Amino acid sequence: MSDTGIGASVRRKEDLRFVQGAGKYTDDMNLVDQVHAYILRSPHAHAAVRSIDTSAARAGEGVVAVFTSEDMAEVGGIPCGWQVHSKDGSAMAEPKHPVLAEGKVRHVGDPVAVVLAESRTQARDAAESIFVDYDVLDAVVDMQAAVTDGATSVHDDVGTNVCYDWGLGDKDAVDEAFSNAHHVSRLDLVNNRLIPNAIEPRCAIGDYDQATGQFTLHTTSQNPHVIRLLMGAFVLGLPEHKLRIHAPDVGGGFGSKIFHYAEEIIVTWAAGQINRPVKWTADRSESFQSDAHGRDHVTTVELAMDADGKFLALRASTLANMGAYLSTFAPCVPTYLHGTLLAGQYSTPVIYCEVKAVFTNTVPVDAYRGAGRPEATYLLERIVQVAADDMGMDATDIRRRNFIQPSEFPYQTPVALIYDTGNYEASLDKALENSDYAGFGNRKAASKEAGKLRGIGISSYIEACGIAPSNVVGSLGARAGLYEAATVRVNPTGSVSVMTGSHSHGQGHETTFAQVVSEKLGIDFDSIDIVHGDTDRVPFGMGTYGSRSIAVGGTAIVNAIDKVVAKGKKIAAHLLETSESDIEFENGQFVVPGTDKAKAFGEIALAAYVPHHYPLEELEPGLEETAFYDPKNFTFPAGTYVCEVEVDPDTGTVEIASFHATDDFGVVINPMIVEGQVHGGLVQGIGQALLEGCNYDDTGQLLSGSYMDYTMPRATDVPSFSVDTTVTECTHNPLGVKGCGEAGAIGAPPAVINAVLNALSEVGVTNLDMPATPHRVWQAIRDAQAS
């Protein structure tokens, strides 16, 4: 292993700029002659808009323009990228998602009007003088209430609040297995709504060049080409060659910057209207009301077992909140990213899952780190724990009894996926050893001495990364392909620029991808640059989400490198006067094995661009190759997490005493970066389990609308982690990689809650929903004592 190749903890290229404050984030840009946009948002969750009077605002100091939906009549609605079909074959309800409210507002924060002014303060001042005559309607907030007969409709043209009623699996077989079961464990649970809160608020700057007709949008996006396609083709009707999307350094995404947002449309369209650049930056309070939220499921799950605790069947029924409108990928999250994961690591023979997606007067809900897979893992790892308790079995024994065995791969689950590889017992064993699972009793006794309740919890998760292949996801309702693209440009003097469709917003692709290139081409790490985030520079790619970048984007790079090497062999063969089949490429040299004939990579590059001695009749000059890679299958990272907590029964405070993670990510390119990804994911998972709760009141007002009320994990809330890996290599990509970005957020919540409930079992508490805040834990203890 070289010190910059695959497997090395190379220090990150991007850090040199970030630690010096020299990163270039969208809001750091200020274009000449730009105006500032302020967006007037609805203060009501649900109201008819009778009229909007903008006259005073138009006369405001510094005001350049004021727009409402009437001005944007030519502009289309915000499209949804995935169409799910209900059990009965009907297509989901897909009401229009207007850019600015058309006749009705449907959540607090719904954009109503936009003011453009010379300064942000002037725009905000003027917006306060806009008079909107609202007729306030009953708000639909609770999902159960939303789906009962006679409920107010969020969308009049839909009639009900059900977006779709979807099912997956063999219901009859499941019902039969349940009727023959020795024991059925049952659990009602809530997967709490979360607010993503990347620390960089969203920002968008629209620019228009009248002389060329070129539009540019600088935006905080995880996938600029997706935005270009959606906004160009479906919203603004701009040809793609006249629309550039630039996502420079982006300060975290976690899913929330995948989606196409109204503000991106507003600034781009408005720049064309006034022929000046238009900038909008969210306040944090605005982020709370306008970034797509995550999770928000209410589920009943049942597990049927035989007398030995062998799983016979699983049945899950979920209400999934869509919020007021369908965000870009919202429909696929509770379905194809959730129902398909319900086998977990287990050989449960039959599974049935049904999901009713529900419109409510709340902010749209879409993918947030893990997206569907945390919800699946939570319900599964919670019901497995309940089952273990019901059956009087140890948490590890029941898992071992039901694990899919290494010999069974490739394994067809009853919920559509085919797992290519894995060794679940290996990661469980390692996690138990690292956490001294056997010594828990002593630690529990010590805690008890100190008046604390100690608990241990396990979660054995699986996730699916790099959702694919395109023809399959297309048949499931995806309105886009899910490949990735890369161009490897070898420069004449042998340095390499890689243009990738993946986007880095914290993941460290500039480093990891360069390691792959360095390893494959045998060239110096420092002579490789990774270019991303600009539709004018990189080939059409799908961006970064779903832990897909190394498995899909990385493979596209490898495939492009293979083409470079293949062409390089042809050039080398010519220069070395031998046949192409005699040439091998190793350690950055094209060699004829068994001879001293060799050409360095740089010599081949130079020959390609200065083709004086070159087979021009057979081969084009230049050395630049592009590959589009469409994966054959998902990848399936998996692992086991062991969490130990200590509960203070006097206050209900839960402290994480230790957390041990063992993950199988396949081949790891940069262990340092992978560990960092796990740490971050774990804290988001712990945040969901213990701290983060999005609260709406009955009128649809967001009560947790700032950091004063939405608990972000802080350094004192979490411990340092023990992170370890096992390896089974992915069988269907050349790097053997699986992806690591979301695992922590997927596996952690059930580990934490299982631990909390293990601790609280001493005082009679048997169930608790997330987040297990001190108040909630204290109340649960009190209620258990009272009953």
Place this chain on the structure above:
Amino acid sequence: MYSFDYKRPSSLDEATQMLRNSDDGHVLAGGHTLLPTLKQRLASASDLVDLAGIEELKGISSADGVVTIGAMTTHSEVAASSEVQNAIPALADLAGGIGDPQVRNKGTIGGSISNNDPAADYPAALVGLNATVNTTSRSISADNFFTGMFETALGDGEIVTSVSFPVPHSAAYCKFPNPASRYAIVGVFVARGSDGVRVAVTGAGASVFRAREIEAVLNQGFSASSVADIQVSDEGLNEDIHASAEYRAHLITVMTKRAVDKANG
């Protein structure tokens, strides 16, 4: 923020004059409540009169069993003051636990108590220690200073100049923080002084208050076990998404016990 004029007087007289001459002037101390409130446009001011340039409002002194802290003294200065640490370690401890280090570097005792946020820490110390608030026109006992939610006895144009704390025999502060904001859900300051035990509670009600029934039992015996069986009534206590009134009532007992243990070292 709505527009305002910014003024920076160099003396208290000048400051008082500026406030009197303004339509709706506000005093700017550390700004850590006022500025966020102005930024969110939840408040407005015609003038901000910044007290940072007034030397007489700064500093900590100690004499005759009384520690006096200038109104513009920051929380981090109080926390780090050896005079405060020696005389009233509980006060230094409380100041060192307000907000976060950056808030403590700007936030001031005068600003905090003049604002009287129901979940702020300082009001508990003032009431618990039976402090005296000195202003541009008078001295007010802490018991009479905090009059209600975000309300104090301060009159128009009256500015807090310093706070005098009698040194207690022993004292301690225990806070159960709001997990999000880190303000107090319940904070209890207990102090044993020459005129008995005082127990001041912040975060739980509309404004800081004394828990007289707890004071009574602690006067009988200053130990955690004295409070063990006390069930504080939840009537009138705050309720929000982080804590019910019942939970707050319970936490008053728990935090008191912990504070007493801490005070007893």
Place this chain on the structure above:
Amino acid sequence: MSVTVSMIVNGKSVSAEVDPRTLLVDFLRVDQRLTGTHVGCDTSQCGACVVHVNGKSVKSCTMLAAQADGAEVATIESLAIDGQLHPMQEAFRQNHGLQCGFCTPGMIMSALDLVNVNSNPSEREIREWLEGNLCRCTGYHNIVKSIQAGAEAMSEV
């Protein structure tokens, strides 16, 4: 209405006429084009905007530029000298104490103030000091390690 503010920013005297409402962070980011200092919230909690004023860490989003009149202000851009990273910056890089980089300038400026008051902080003390700095990427694990390593490196200088 405007006010004149003069201060020393990263060792350089600067002066400008600004609206009294101008926050220090906007003065730095917009007027001085020092965009390393970031804004991540509007409730004075995230700490992405932390700079030093007269040697102490403050949240520049909760301070008027006018309040910094006459002060010495230091931002993240002041740390590296001729491309040579400050030991704390180097420690963040070596220990993978950052991912997206957005909170990093505030984290580093906060960490330096910690080292000023406590040259050898424990893990607990570091975590408590970071009360006012939010990070959504790293889970804090490597930030804590970075600050420990940075403090150690600074004490060796």
